[in-house]
Amino acid sequence: MKPFITALTAALCLTSPAIPQTALAAPAKPSVQPSETIPYRPAEVMALAERVAAYQLASLAGGSIPAKASSDTPHKTGWVQGALFVGLIEMAEHSQNPIYKETIIQRGIANKWQLGPTTYFADDHVIGQSYLWASRNGAGPEAIAPLKKRFDMILEFPPEVGLTHREYSDPRGVDCQQRWCWSDALFMAPATWLELSKVTGDPKYADYAKREFIATTDLLYDTQEHLYYRDSRFIGRQGPNGEKVFWSRGDGWVFAGLARMIPLLPEGDAERVRMETIFKEMAAKLKTIQKADGYWSPSLLSDPATSLPETSGTGFFTYGFAWGIKAGLLDAKEYEPVVRKGWGALVRAVHPNGKLGWVQPVSDQPESVAYDDTQYYGVGAFLLAATAISDLNLKR
DSSP: OHHHHHHHHHTTOOOOOOOOOOOOOOOOOOOOOOGGGSOOSHHHHHHHHHHHHHHHHHHHHTTOOOTTOOTTTTOTTSHHHHHHHHHHHHHHHHOSOTHHHHHHHHHHHHTTTOOOSSTTOGGGTTTHHHHHHHIIIIIOGGGTHHHHHHHHHHHHSOOOOOSSOSOTTOSSOGGGGTSOOBTTHHHHSHHHHHHHHHHHOOTHHHHHHHHHHHHHHHHHEETTTTEEOSBGGGTTOBOTTSOBOOBHHHHHHHHHHHHHHGGGSOTTOHHHHHHHHHHHHHHHHHHHHOOTTSOOOSBTTSOTTTOOOOHHHHHHHHHHHHHHHHHTSSOHHHHHHHHHHHHHHHHHTBOTTSOBOOOOOSOSSOOOOOTTOOOHHHHHHHHHHHHHHHHHTOOO
């Protein structure tokens, strides 16, 4: 076990080409899997999750990275791998296999428990969720000492910039490395801040997260469509048929992020109530736009007859729906069919060797995706979905 872990933690200092910006391609036909072969019982679901996780961990240990990776992919403290580690947290909670706990702890040790290098940047905070788990599971308080130091500094010198991009041509916006000005940030940072308040007993970290959540939501949440724009550049933008542009993975980050934020706030907390309301509004909308094949379109309001399968958004949505049913926020009779369709779509995307396909590469908007495309964050979404499905213990 130890040589494998050592290889795994050393395998990620790699370089990768920039992802090409391709146009949306005509959809390929995903394989059809009979409903009676889709795993639903916990042991069956976890067996598939173990296979997908094993493929990903083996590829990491072997030093390979996915095709169409971005410059963010090799960063051991960055968001691409950080999202995978959020999925590994749930695997560690659900599986007797010690590899997940060892991987999380050894990654933290290799990182010296440091967050990403950009102080305020939400993407550089997501790896902190795995440090918090490690701290509770054997690594001790040293695992979160640098995280707490970073967040204390942010609170001492809070950002004062705006959240609105200056123009559409600006790919990120200089302010987005200081404020949570894009939807993805609501998965990356808030749960880390909220959990630190629970661990320390100090509400100041949760208060900051709630303020930033409110600011992001007030800017990006469309109260008519009950979906989030990816960032301010997409407000007012239209797709080829005049539809508003809501990116599947962008809204997936939010929906999954809410599932991870809500349990970290006390019952009756005003912002928890607001999060629960938004979660239920999003669920009702997402239910109506799920495609017949169980996937959600890369551009959520695009024509479902011509849109591609895509598993990162679908994984996060399926996780959110399954979690919402288990948590009692969503009615099981109404939403279980959504979960079953989403899970079936994810199962069909798993290659025989455990590789997860149909993951749209790194981007900030709907783009092309193919059956062979995979990325770490897509696997993280799959593992979140699988463990939540396991918790439901659905009948075949």
